[in-house]
Amino acid sequence: MKNLLLIAYLDLKESIRANWFIIYSIVFGGLIALFFIAGITESQVMGFSGLSRLLLMYIQVTIIILPIFVLITTVRSISGDRDSHILEYMLSFPISLSQYYWGKVAGRFITVFIPVFMAMAFAIIYGTFKGAEVPWEIFFLYTGLLFAMSSAFLGIAFFVSSLVKSSEMALGISFFVWIFLLAFIDIALISLMMQNRMSEGLIISIALLNPMEIFRVSAISLFDPELTVMGPVAFYILDMMKQWQFVVLSIVYPTLLGILFAFFGYKVFAKKDLV
Amino acid sequence: MIKIENLTKKFGKTVSLDAVSINFNRGDAVALMGANGAGKTTLIRLIMGYYHPTSGSVEINGLNPVKERVDILQSVSFVPQLPPPIKLSLAELISYICKSSGVKKEMIFEYAKEMKLDIIPNLNKSFFQLSGGMKQKFLIAVSLAKESDIMIYDEPTANLDPKARDDFYRLIKEKEKDKLSLFVTHRIEEVQDIVNRQIYMDLGKITTDEAC
Numbered sequence: 017m018k019n020l021l022l023i024a025y026l027d028l029k030e031s032i033r034a035n036w037f038i039i040y041s042i043v044f045g046g047l048i049a050l051f052f053i054a055g056i057t058e059s060q061v062m063g064f065s066g067l068s069r070l071l072l073m074y075i076q077v078t079i080i081i082l083p084i085f086v087l088i089t090t091v092r093s094i095s096g097d098r099d100s101h102i103l104e105y106m107l108s109f110p111i112s113l114s115q116y117y118w119g120k121v122a123g124r125f126i127t128v129f130i131p132v133f134m135a136m137a138f139a140i141i142y143g144t145f146k147g148a149e150v151p152w153e154i155f156f157l158y159t160g161l162l163f164a165m166s167s168a169f170l171g172i173a174f175f176v177s178s179l180v181k182s183s184e185m186a187l188g189i190s191f192f193v194w195i196f197l198l199a200f201i202d203i204a205l206i207s208l209m210m211q212n213r214m215s216e217g218l219i220i221s222i223a224l225l226n227p228m229e230i231f232r233v234s235a236i237s238l239f240d241p242e243l244t245v246m247g248p249v250a251f252y253i254l255d256m257m258k259q260w261q262f263v264v265l266s267i268v269y270p271t272l273l274g275i276l277f278a279f280f281g282y283k284v285f286a287k288k289d290l291v
Numbered sequence: 292m293i294k295i296e297n298l299t300k301k302f303g304k305t306v307s308l309d310a311v312s313i314n315f316n317r318g319d320a321v322a323l324m325g326a327n328g329a330g331k332t333t334l335i336r337l338i339m340g341y342y343h344p345t346s347g348s349v350e351i352n353g354l355n356p357v358k359e360r361v362d363i364l365q366s367v368s369f370v371p372q373l374p375p376p377i378k379l380s381l382a383e384l385i386s387y388i389c390k391s392s393g394v395k396k397e398m399i400f401e402y403a404k405e406m407k408l409d410i411i412p413n414l415n416k417s418f419f420q421l422s423g424g425m426k427q428k429f430l431i432a433v434s435l436a437k438e439s440d441i442m443i444y445d446e447p448t449a450n451l452d453p454k455a456r457d458d459f460y461r462l463i464k465e466k467e468k469d470k471l472s473l474f475v476t477h478r479i480e481e482v483q484d485i486v487n488r489q490i491y492m493d494l495g496k497i498t499t500d501e502a503c
């Protein structure tokens with residue numbers, strides 16, 4: 017445990033100095049700042065207003081860009097260290113492979129989660145200061161979603177990272193995974209739906225295996241279902257289960273998915289040649 | 292101390308190590324030589340437990356270096372062929388080494404001083420920002436400070452100036468008694484004084500193994 021924390025701590029320090037981390041923090045912090053400057057909190061569109069509207073926009077953008085950020089920055093953590101022979105030296109000390117691997121995972125999780133969460137927390141603080149009403153329910157749900165998103169994509173990234181031999185390859189795979197989850201699955205399912213080959217329920221269940229789809233639906237699940245922004249999938253789901261059940265599912269399932277991928281990543285890491 | 296039996300390592304179709312059997316004992320100071328690509332680094336990586344053998348076995352004090360890496364590495368010092376571009380600062384790297392291996396910080400400073408490397412002004416620099424020779428001096432200082440029974444050096448003097456080489460060999464000579472040390476080298480003249488056994492490799496096999 018001591019070694020695991022040591023590795024997590026050092027990885028954290030190293031990440032915080034890295035350029036990608038600075039850009040990452042600026043992007044999410046900047047997003048919130050931009051929303052305030054643009055006066056999102058004051059506008060009244062489609063029944064959303066104030067901070068809830070701002071948070072919704074924030075989470076919707078985050079659902080799209082967080083995965084790719086997490087993937088491209090994390091996917092090189094093991095494979096990059098392997099490529100550059102850093103692993104060879106660092107692992108010449110009596111550190112077990114599981115301490116090393118899970119330490120890296122823990123360090124990365126904090127680096128990835130903190131900026132997106134802090135940006136949202138900042139929005140709440142600044143909003144309160146400006147006299148807006150704080151939508152606590154939405155804030156807590158989105159905290160859960162950010163947590164689940166970070167876990168899911170971090171897990172996938174570590175899996176890819178230990179699976180592939182070079183970090184170039186890892187980068188290519190990250191883009192593929194992102195585009196695939198972002199668009200391809202939906203496009204494929206829509207075309208299936210149009211051909212009427214499968215039942216709607218089945219198609220929607222498949223759609224929900226995709227963590228990005230779950231996040232999309234969950235992000236709007238606390239809002240009034242009468243609102244038009246809700247797509248057919250969301251409508252169907254919220255019709256099928258209770259709201260709270262879906263909220264729990266949308267946090268637990270992606271988190272577990274991430275842990276599972278990270279775990280398989282560890283198995284691969286321990287079974288393969290290290291350098 | 293190290294018992295290697297019928298050890299083979301293949302990468303795809305390349306046979307990097309071909310059914311090697313050899314023992315290394317306490318008190319051995321070995322020069323490991325051979326042309327580029329002969330399999331020296333491969334052999335060392337198998338000893339370090341980085342590679343899974345294709346067939347055959349490595350035992351260090353009766354333990355398997357892949358499965359019992361933590362126990363074994365407690366008493367192994369290793370300096371790789373090329374200093375890696377570690378991004379941690381020297382201070383962080385030192386804390387990693389000291390905390391993971393119980394090495395005393397003062398010892399690293401002490402040996403760095405012997406190697407004419409002044410650590411203090413560089414503590415907040417990233418390791419990869421040091422010059423090639425400074426990196427190597429630092430890794431050597433760490434390897435000595437670790438007080439290991441087994442010391443493995445993969446061409447440690449490649450980037451060192453002649454003076455630093457002399458320092459290195461002098462320190463090794465003081466240290467190596469009752470230990471096992473392995474030096475991969477291309478210049479036998481240089482290590483003549485500190486070794487008592489010479490091994491030549493070629494095409495993944497050991498061709499000669501003699502005392503000297």
Ligand SMILES: Nc1ncnc2c1ncn2[C@@H]1O[C@H](COP(=O)(O)OP(=O)(O)OP(=O)(O)O)[C@@H](O)[C@H]1O
Nearest residue numbers: 291302305307325326327328329330331332333334
């Ligand atoms: N990870 C690897 N993947 C594929 N082939 C490898 C790998 N590592 C080594 N080889 C091959 O194994 C052979 C032995 O390489 P090794 O690095 O052990 O040589 P060496 O004796 O250390 O050479 P040098 O003096 O140049 O350091 C070479 O043909 C090399 O191409």
Ligand SMILES: [Mg+2]
Nearest residue numbers: 331332333372
């Ligand atoms: Mg070599």
